[in-house]
Amino acid sequence: MYVVNVTIGTPNQQFLVQLDTQNNGLYIQDKSCSYCNHTFDSSKSSTYKFLSQNTSLVGNNYIIGQDVVNLGLSPNLLPIPNTIIEQDAVPYHADGRLGLGLQQDRGYGYIGNNLPILVNAYNQGVVDQPVYTIYLRKNIQNGDAGVITFGGVDSTNCGSVIAYQSLAKYKNYILAFSGISYGSYANSNPYTTLVDATSDYIAGPPSVIANMAKVAGATSDKNNDFYQVNCDQQLPSFSFTIGGKQYTVDSNQQLGTKNATSNMCEWKFYGYVEDVIWIFGGPFAKSYCQIYDPGNKRLGFALPKGQ
Missing domain, CATH: 2.40.70.10 (Acid Proteases)
Known part of the structure; x- marks a missing residue:
């Protein structure tokens, strides 16, 4: 946490x-x-x-x-x-x-x-503004996870805002998105996602995650929920569209903890519930600074500086 x-x-x-x-x-x-x-x-x-x-x-x-x-x-x-x-x-x-x-x-x-x-x-x-920005570093060590900026956009760690997107539902930070692609797998279905920088994974419909897992060469647990993949596997980028803008989670954000007895790592995607909203957690939050705007009920995104 x-x-x-x-x-x-x-x-x-x-x-x-x-x-x-x-x-x-x-x-x-x-x-x-x-x-x-x-x-x-x-x-x-x-x-x-x-x-x-x-x-x-x-x-x-x-x-x-x-x-x-x-x-x-x-x-x-x-x-x-x-x-x-x-x-x-x-x-x-x-x-x-x-x-x-x-x-x-x-x-x-x-x-x-x-x-x-x-x-x-x-x-x-x-x-001056009823907003806050969360910037998470790619490689978290020694508890040095990132920076939260209260009352504005973090211009020290984050670049220019790519876009703001109004919420699809007002009770939480839920956005509409579409156009998933992951290597050879793609679909253009409309979805909604809960954007939560404090979550650790990206979660989606089990059928979609299973198709992505085949491309990644990931193997699942007995419930086909959580997956692991060879730590040296070359993974494709996960791309999708929010408000006409394409966003990408690259391969180095998709691997988690390494197995103590093998060269297998957590794959940071898991099957949630079919036909229910996705959850865009840590891998997305480390790819883009996230500007939470509760006053205007919208979310903004910016690339971390140095990317």
Whole structure:
């Protein structure tokens, strides 16, 4: 998982939270969680405001509060006043979860119907644009995964924006695309895809992925969902069209972890559910900077510099 730094309250309490581009809101482990390692103590913050509490859900009690939230680390803090937070009495894989998705009446937690954090920041004049950019490095080592830029396009790591594309569905970052090609396999069918930089794979209909696997020389598990391929195999590029623009995931983005006992590597495609949306995760996110624009409900793409 990808994690980012946030601080909450006055004085700051620092946390490392899981980045989530599909849900909305900031969720944090509260001090009432008896088996959490790192928790938020609202009594130590002079700017904290209690809003409500729920104790009716067994094992998932929560408090809704409001405080100053800083995104990033000093000296590059982005302070956002009046941010709604959910304080949970259950543990997370990290200290909590930062949801940077769209406003919705369902999803993870109980505050997803509040304004997205960057839209809230924009409305208060904190940022010039209610957007954020995710840049992921091709080769991730030692936890050095990439950069997230709050409030604008990352001009340091990313080139000019190729295009912005309006969302096909407003509840998530879902785009329409078509014109798949992968070596000798191609089809022109229309599809939709969930674009999620925090996912690790590209997922698609099992029948399509199986045809692509034949071209790649990939072998599947017993459920024909996950595949592996010889690490030295020369793989074709995966291409498709979004809004009249062609995008490509080249071969060096398609290989994952190497098998400990053979020269086989994960193939970063897997069969999801037939006739359901695709998921464009890590291989696509490492190929293109992704500009998430919750205010205008659209996505933009740019080539990382040096490509």
